[in-house]
Amino acid sequence: MNVLVTGGAGFIGSHVAAALLEQGHHVVVLDSMDPYYEPTIKRANVDRCTELAEHHYYFVEGSITDEDTVEAVFDDYNVEYVYHQAAQAGVRTSVENPHKPHEINTTGLLNLLEAATKHDVQRFVNASSSSVYGHDEYLPYDEDHPTTPRSPYGVTKRTAEHYCRVYTEIHDLPTVSLRYFTVYGPRMRPNMAITNFTSRCLTGDPPVIYGDGQQTRDFTYIDDVVRANLALLETDAADGEAMNIGSTGTITIEALAEHVIAETGADVEPVYDDAKEADARHTHADVSKARELIDYDPTTSIREGVSQFVEWYEDNREWYEPLVRAS
Ligand SMILES: NC(=O)c1ccc[n+]([C@@H]2O[C@H](COP(=O)([O-])OP(=O)(O)OC[C@H]3O[C@@H](n4cnc5c(N)ncnc54)[C@H](O)[C@@H]3O)[C@@H](O)[C@H]2O)c1
Incomplete structure (x- = not known):
């Protein structure tokens, strides 16, 4: 299958692209190499995919906000399936500059939906976010929970879900939106709690917690x-739907910091700073819908995953840490 992964030089997109390559699919990545964080990390992601499958991996540097570029990619690579991961991610940055996420996450998405409709793609998988929920009226969030995003980023992600559903309804384009709950792992984006805590602990600096540390994350x-x-390659279930993709539990930010301190063996105590307004107080996914529709069964607990991440970080510290620090 010819699969387009937008944002495929980024963290999640490059892991999805690698997994598709391993299954023998032809993968084209469209990524603008946005310098929102150190692009050298993205180049390393592209190099890794190239090594995996030089002859059926294609990288196009360009923006999803450019209609002609998008159209050319669909034409040139005969795109049959889309994993749309490109975005201006980040809740806090969207508060500082709401125009950029709006342009990329909604206008860019529309360009892709138009091209996907025209080219009759078999499925359009849209990366959404737990940020669509905002205030928690109850926990865990199921997909019927009201969506009242607390940030411009959350608004763009919710808008994108609506666009996807509408394209399914009016154009029969099979779309599905996956609401990711804070994703982490090797080569992850810098400027997230797990990378910040790990990087600081390994250099003997205390992890900085925003707020009282009692906020919980999935x-x-x-x-x-x-x-x-x-x-989703195995089923045509879930057209037009949005579903939660979370883990097996939650952890307070304070407990996370303590776990990273223990894993790194750092002799430090967390320090506290002011809470960030746009951050949700709690996130916790009910994944029953994904379990039912796509047999989703998350297997890595947060403590196990963080231990694996710290181990990976230590093994890759030489090249990754300077880039994390520069971002
Ligand atoms: N990582 C998480 O915790 C998380 C949680 C919820 C949702 N998401 C969503 O998952 C997706 C992937 O996130 P990620 O963590 O891999 O982020 P990332 O920033 O590592 O990847 C996004 C990629 O999109 C690219 N990009 C940005 N603007 C572009 C444009 N105009 N045209 C083409 N490419 C562009 C970037 O260069 C980057 O490589 C995003 O849609 C994000 O909103 C991520």
């Missing part, structure tokens, strides 16, 4: 997220 290991994406 962190999802990258391998579980990749499995959810690939499961």
Whole structure:
């Protein structure tokens, strides 16, 4: 199958692309190499995929906001299936500059939906986010929970889900939106709690917790997220639907910091700073819908996954840490 992975030089997209290559699919990545974080990490992701499958991996540097570029990719590579991972991610940055996520996450998405409709793609998988929920009226979130995003980023992700559903309804384009709950693992984006804590602990600095540390997060290991994406190749269930992709539990940010301190063996105590307004207080996924529709079964607990991440970080510290610090 010819599969387009937008944002395939990024963290999740590159893991999805690698898994598709391993299954023998032809993969084209469209990525703008946005310098929102150190692009050298993205180049390393592209190199890794090239090594995996030089002859059926194609990398196109360009933006999904450019209609002509998008159209050319669908034409040139005869795209049959789309994993749309490109975005301006990040809740806090969207508060500082809402125009950029709006342009990329909604206008860019529309360009892709138009091209996918025109080219009759078999499935359009849209990376959504737990940020669509915002305030928790009850936990865990199921997909019937009200969506009241607390940030411009969350608004763009919810808007994208609506666009996908509408394209399924009016154009018969088979779309599905996966609401990821904070994803982590090897080569993850810098500027996230797990990378920040690990990097600081390994250099003997205390992890910085924003707020009282009692906020809870459902962190999802990258391998579980990749499995959810690939499961969609096996079924045509869930057209027009959005579903939660979370983990097997939650952890407070304070407990996470303590776990990273223990795993790194650092002789430090967490320090506390002001809470960030746009951050949700709690996230916790009810994954029953994904379990039912695509047999989703997350297997990595947060403590196991964080231990694996710290081990990977230590093994890759030489090249990864300077890039994390520069981002
Ligand atoms: N990582 C998480 O915890 C998480 C949680 C919820 C949702 N998501 C969503 O998952 C997707 C992937 O996230 P990620 O963590 O891999 O982020 P990432 O930033 O590592 O990857 C996104 C990629 O998109 C590319 N990109 C940005 N603007 C582009 C444009 N205009 N055209 C083409 N490419 C562009 C970037 O260069 C980057 O490589 C995003 O849609 C994000 O919103 C991620």
